Every structure is written in C-alpha cells, then in structure tokens.
Amino acid sequence: AIWQSPSQLPSKKYDYIIIGGGAGGSVLANRLSETSSVNVLLIEAGSSDYKNLNIEVPQYVGRLIRSQFDWNFTTVAQSGLNGRSILYERGHVLGGSTAVNFMAYCRGSKDDWNRFAKVTGDQGWSWNSILPYAKKMENFVGPIDGRDISNEVDWNSHGHTGPLRTSVPMYPISTDSRVLNTTSQLSSEFPFNLDYNGVSGNTLGVGWAQFSIANGERQSAALGYLDPILDRRNLDILVNTHVTQLIQTGTSSGKPVFRGVQFSQPGSSQVFKLTASQEVIVSAGAVKTPQLLMLSGIGDSTTLSKFGIKTIVNSPDVGKNLQDHPLVTSSFTVNSTNTLDNLNFDPTFAAQQLQLWQNGHTGQLGLPAANQIAWLRLPSSSGVLQGAQDPSAGPTSAHHEFIITDAYIGFTGQFPAGGNFLTFFTVVVSPASRGSITIQSTNPFDAPVIDAGFFTSEFDVQTMRESIKSMRRFTSAPAWKDWIISEYGDDFINAQTDAQIEAYARASAETINHASSTAAMGKTGSSGSGSGVLNSDLTVKGTVGLRVVDASAFPFIPAAHTQAPVYILAERAADLIKSVNPVY
Numbered sequence: 323a324i325w326q327s328p329s330q331l332p333s334k335k336y337d338y339i340i341i342g343g344g345a346g347g348s349v350l351a352n353r354l355s356e357t358s359s360v361n362v363l364l365i366e367a368g369s370s371d372y373k374n375l376n377i378e379v380p381q382y383v384g385r386l387i388r389s390q391f392d393w394n395f396t397t398v399a400q401s402g403l404n405g406r407s408i409l410y411e412r413g414h415v416l417g418g419s420t421a422v423n424f425m426a427y428c429r430g431s432k433d434d435w436n437r438f439a440k441v442t443g444d445q446g447w448s449w450n451s452i453l454p455y456a457k458k459m460e461n462f463v464g465p466i467d468g469r470d471i472s473n474e475v476d477w478n479s480h481g482h483t484g485p486l487r488t489s490v491p492m493y494p495i496s497t498d499s500r501v502l503n504t505t506s507q508l509s510s511e512f513p514f515n516l517d518y519n520g521v522s523g524n525t526l527g528v529g530w531a532q533f534s535i536a537n538g539e540r541q542s543a544a545l546g547y548l549d550p551i552l553d554r555r556n557l558d559i560l561v562n563t564h565v566t567q568l569i570q571t572g573t574s575s576g577k578p579v580f581r582g583v584q585f586s587q588p589g590s591s592q593v594f595k596l597t598a599s600q601e602v603i604v605s606a607g608a609v610k611t612p613q614l615l616m617l618s619g620i621g622d623s624t625t626l627s628k629f630g631i632k633t634i635v636n637s638p639d640v641g642k643n644l645q646d647h648p649l650v651t652s653s654f655t656v657n658s659t660n661t662l663d664n665l666n667f668d669p670t671f672a673a674q675q676l677q678l679w680q681n682g683h684t685g686q687l688g689l690p691a692a693n694q695i696a697w698l699r700l701p702s703s704s705g706v707l708q709g710a711q712d713p714s715a716g717p718t719s720a721h722h723e724f725i726i727t728d729a730y731i732g733f734t735g736q737f738p739a740g741g742n743f744l745t746f747f748t749v750v751v752s753p754a755s756r757g758s759i760t761i762q763s764t765n766p767f768d769a770p771v772i773d774a775g776f777f778t779s780e781f782d783v784q785t786m787r788e789s790i791k792s793m794r795r796f797t798s799a800p801a802w803k804d805w806i807i808s809e810y811g812d813d814f815i816n817a818q819t820d821a822q823i824e825a826y827a828r829a830s831a832e833t834i835n836h837a838s839s840t841a842a843m844g845k846t847g848s849s850g851s852g853s854g855v856l857n858s859d860l861t862v863k864g865t866v867g868l869r870v871v872d873a874s875a876f877p878f879i880p881a882a883h884t885q886a887p888v889y890i891l892a893e894r895a896a897d898l899i900k901s902v903n904p905v906y
C-alpha cells in the first residue's frame with residue numbers, strides 16, 4: 323500500500339528499507355517483495371501522483387520542468403559554459419526521474435557493459451551477463467497503429483513479458499522517410515541500424531528510436547514496477563517523506579553496520595527512525611545519493627570535517643566523478659505546415675489532440691520527442707582523437723548522438739511564437755569531463771552543490787563541434803532539399819568556423835539529465851582514492867548492511883540514455899541481494 327505520512331505506517335519489522343522510488347528503487351521494491359514473507363519498505367521524497375496528466379502524456383514532458391515533480395536544482399556556474407548556471411532537473415515523485423524524463427530507451431553498448439566488468443573485475447556486469455536482465459525488465463510491444471515494424475526493430479532482441487512496456491514511436495511522421503533516405507544517400511557516415519538495442523550490442527548508426535512509451539502513454543518505473551503490486555501486503559510505500567540520514571546500528575568484524583534510517587517530512591519537526599533486519603538500499607539517484615552518504619559520515623574525511631560531520635567511513639570518491647551528457651539544440655525552418663509544432667502554436671489543434679488522447683490515447687500527444695536517433699563515432703582519423711585518450715568504452719560505443727525532432731525545441735534563447743521547424747539535439751555521449759556533487763550544509767533539505775563540469779575537457783567541446791558539423795552534413799543530403807528552408811537563429815547561423823561553433827556550444831549547451839557515477843563501483847575490497855565507493859556487488863565499501871542501487875553506481879556513464887542501464891543494474895542487484903539471503 324501507499325502511505326502519505328510516516329504516522330500511518332503499520333508497525334512491522336522490515337527486512338529491507340529502500341530509499342528513493344525511481345528507476346533503481348522501484349525495481350528493488352518489486353523484486354525483493356516477490357517473496358511474501360519478506361517485508362519491504364520504500365521511502366520516496368516526492369508524491370504518489372505518478373498518474374498526473376502531465377506525466378502520462380508524452381508530449382507534455384516540457385511541462386514537468388520546474389514543476390512539483392522536479393527537485394528544482396541548478397548547477398554552480400559552469401566554467402566550460404561561459405560561467406552559466408544551468409537547470410539540473412531530477413524527478414521528485416514516485417517513479418523518480420523516469421516520471422519526468424524524455425523516455426528514450428537504450429540499453430547501452432556491448433563495450434559500455436564490458437568496461438563495467440573490466441573495471442570492477444566482475445564478469446557479472448559484462449554484456450553477455452546483463453542481456454538476460456535487459457530482457458527481463460522489458461515488455462516490448464507493437465505500436466498503436468498496428469503497422470509492420472520488421473524494418474524498425476529486431477523483435478527477437480527484446481523481452482516481451484517484463485514489467486516495463488517499451489515500443490517504437492506510435493505513428494510514422496513526415497520526416498521519417500527523409501531520415502531513412504539520408505542513411506542510403508550518405509551511408510558511409512550515417513548507416514542504418516535496424517536496432518541500436520539489438521543483442522549484438524552495437525549501437526552505432528541511425529535507427530528507429532525506442533521509448534518507454536506504450537499505447538500512447540509514458541511508462542514510468544512507478545507505473546511498470548509498482549502500480550501492479552500495490553496490493554502486496556509485505557510492501558509498504560511511504561511518500562512525501564525525506565530520508566535525512568543513514569544511521570549506524572552497530573559494528574560487525576570491525577566495520578560499521580548501517581541498517582538504520584532517519585526520516586521526516588519537509589516542514590515538520592517530527593523525526594522518525596526505523597531499522598532494517600537485512601539491508602538498507604540507497605536509490606536516491608546520482609545527485610541525492612552522495613549527499614545522503616556524506617550527511618551520514620560516509621565520504622571524504624576532509625570535506626566532512628569542514629562541515630563538522632564525524633567521518634565513519636573515509637570514502638574519498640563519494641560525489642566525485644560526476645558524468646553527464648551535454649546537449650546543444652539547433653533548429654531549421656521547414657517547408658511544411660504539418661510538424662509537431664502545431665501542438666505548441668495552435669491552441670485549437672492542441673485541444674483537439676488532448677481530446678483524442680483522453681478518448682483513447684490516439685493523436686499526436688502520444689508521440690515521443692524523436693522518431694529516429696543516430697549514434698555516431700568520430701572517424702579514427704579525426705583530429706579530436708589525435709593525442710587525446712579516447713574516453714569511449716570501445717568501438718560499439720558512440721562519441722556523439724543526434725536526436726531528430728519534428729518541431730522547435732530550445733532550452734536557451736527565445737522560443738519562437740510560431741512556425742514549423744526541424745530540431746537536432748547533438749549530444750556528447752562519451753564525455754571526458756568530470757564534475758562533482760558535494761554538500762553546502764548539514765541540512766538534508768538544502769540542495770547539494772552540483773558541478774556538472776561540462777566542457778572542462780577540450781575533448782568534449784571539440785566532439786560537440788564535430789557533432790554539429792556532422793549534423794550539417796546530414797541535413798545537406800538530397801533527402802532534405804524540399805524540406806529544410808534554412809538554419810534558424812543568428813547564433814546557429816553565425817557559428818561557421820571551428821572557433822565559432824565551439825563558442826556557440828559553450829554559449830548554449832544544457833544537460834540531457836543523465837547524471838551518473840557519483841558513488842561508483844570499483845574492484846571489490848580495493849580502497850583509497852580512485853577505487854570507487856562500492857564493491858562490485860553494490861555494497862558500500864567499509865560498511866555492512868548498506869548498498870547503493872541507482873545511476874550513481876555506474877563506473878562510467880554509458881553512451882546511452884541512462885534509464886534502461888539503471889533498470890538493468892537494479893534487476894541484477896535484486897538477484898545479488900537475494901543470493902545472500904536464504905529466505906529467497
């Protein structure tokens with residue numbers, strides 16, 4: 323059941339207490355409560371309103387920014403972005419960031435996962451080992467229009483019985499044929515890939531995009547993993563409640579045992595404490611997890627002592643190593659009146675589409691932000707790679723990505739009042755830059771200090787530059803001749819030389835919100851700076867009874883949108899947790 327406040331909680335002895343009901347936490351709440359004798363408590367800071375219309379309707383994703391479903395974070399001034407601070411959206415509702423994200427669904431590449439295995443020394447994280455979990459989490463369904471999708475996806479590469487429904491875009495749109503024709507007209511730079519989530523693990527090329535959208539509706543972790551099991555008597559979900567500290571409950575073989583949690587509701591002075599008989603699992607996401615660890619005495623002792631926090635475990639990597647994907651959007655005006663812009667610029671049309679969606683989830687509101695995505699590597703001859711260490715995981719991982727949108731999208735500058743557009747997101751997906759998360763105070767309700775570190779590595783700004791140039795080659799294919807009128811906006815139009823393009827990137831880059839790696843896995847048992855915060859089974863080094871299961875745990879950010887990698891990680895985590903508890 324879902325409980326709105328701590329005082330409503332039944333008095334029970336919990337085996338597992340999970341902090342945060344996002345991608346990681348929802349998977350665990352489901353899997354760990356599959357055995358009815360095991361009592362599980364999930365504590366979520368946000369509300370239980372995951373069926374809010376703005377969450378359910380895919381095209382309303384833009385309305386979630388700075389809403390009650392967003393933690394409303396902002397980064398510190400970014401030296402690589404001309405000193406700009408940027409919004410750093412994170413989901414604050416049951417379902418976490420999966421309830422506010424853009425829903426792109428990508429497993430990551432074979433090399434991404436094999437690198438996880440290599441740096442942790444744990445073959446269980448290799449591509450071949452995680453594939454069964456990638457299928458277990460998924461229920462890939464056909465699109466709403468029933469069209470033949472054998473040219474859009476490799477059906478057999480997917481799971482069809484898991485909790486999270488995924489699919490290709492519900493309808494074709496007018497730009498589809500142009501994108502696909504480009505893959506034959508410029509096939510050497512932009513080859514077609516039938517399925518970037520295929521079992522081969524080779525993500526490269528241009529393919530039909532896949533999303534956590536089914537039947538025209540967003541599929542969040544809450545909808546897929548929690549909604550169907552709310553009647554389990556051994557699962558309690560407590561919302562509107564903030565875990566403020568992890569509590570040491572004892573010592574075992576000289577190590578601190580962390581089976582206690584302290585929590586309260588914002589604005590209330592009442593403090594609650596509970597203890598798990600088995601484990602406490604932190605799934606608060608890559609921004610809040612390191613903050614909670616630090617407030618609980620797990621972190622870099624120098625930092626902790628500055629705030630008067632007693633160090634219980636000196637873990638220098640906590641909050642370090644933040645990795646994320648910077649994006650730039652560039653738009654073109656197009657020779658059509660039939661683009662998704664009409665949802666933004668024509669109120670009568672928008673109202674009709676809402677009617678259609680409410681009557682049966684049909685119409686354009688169920689469409690995702692893109693029908694196709696491209697995953698691309700810099701050519702090996704590229705000057706960017708000369709003399710630099712290639713940060714990508716290997717030949718199946720992209721350096722950069724295009725997301726191709728049939729409308730105007732922009733996060734900086736002025737939104738146009740009307741018109742018809744084509745927008746490309748260019749995204750650096752194997753970044754060399756690193757940022758950090760730290761605390762500004764000992765108040766758990768204060769936002770952490772977020773430094774995305776964007777473009778602090780020259781490699782990344784040069785990769786973005788090459789991505790924008792590559793996008794201009796893509797759009798100069800004959801396929802776009804009768805569609806694209808011109809580039810839109812002076813900043814984009816005037817960015818022509820390499821130096822100008824880099825300046826354009828620094829002036830306009832934002833985040834695609836893939837924060838990762840702030841409490842990363844390393845080799846089990848190794849210690850000291852650079853060896854990671856977690857053992858390869860996701861237990862927190864130097865502690866007993868405590869794990870982290872969320873995007874913080876990735877040793878490297880995958881060259882992918884990160885929700886599916888978190889689901890996959892959490893599916894394996896559930897098995898790791900079960901394997902050490904004989905009750906399962």
Ligand SMILES: Cc1cc2nc3c(=O)[nH]c(=O)nc-3n(C[C@H](O)[C@H](O)[C@H](O)COP(=O)(O)OP(=O)(O)OC[C@H]3O[C@@H](n4cnc5c(N)ncnc54)[C@H](O)[C@@H]3O)c2cc1C
Pocket residue numbers: 341342343344345346347365366367368411412413414415416417418419420422423424425426427428563564565566605606607608610611614834835836837871872873874882883884885886888
């Ligand atoms: C705007 C946006 C767009 C994105 N687009 C995509 C996309 O298109 N495709 C994709 O694959 N990925 C996307 N992502 C990223 C993806 O959603 C995340 O990588 C993924 O959800 C991370 O899972 P997680 O479990 O680590 O954290 P989250 O899903 O963020 O869950 C963490 C949960 O913990 C809760 N919490 C935090 N602190 C506490 C506390 N102290 N006490 C209790 N609860 C707490 C939070 O409220 C939240 O519910 C996007 C993210 C955002 C924000």
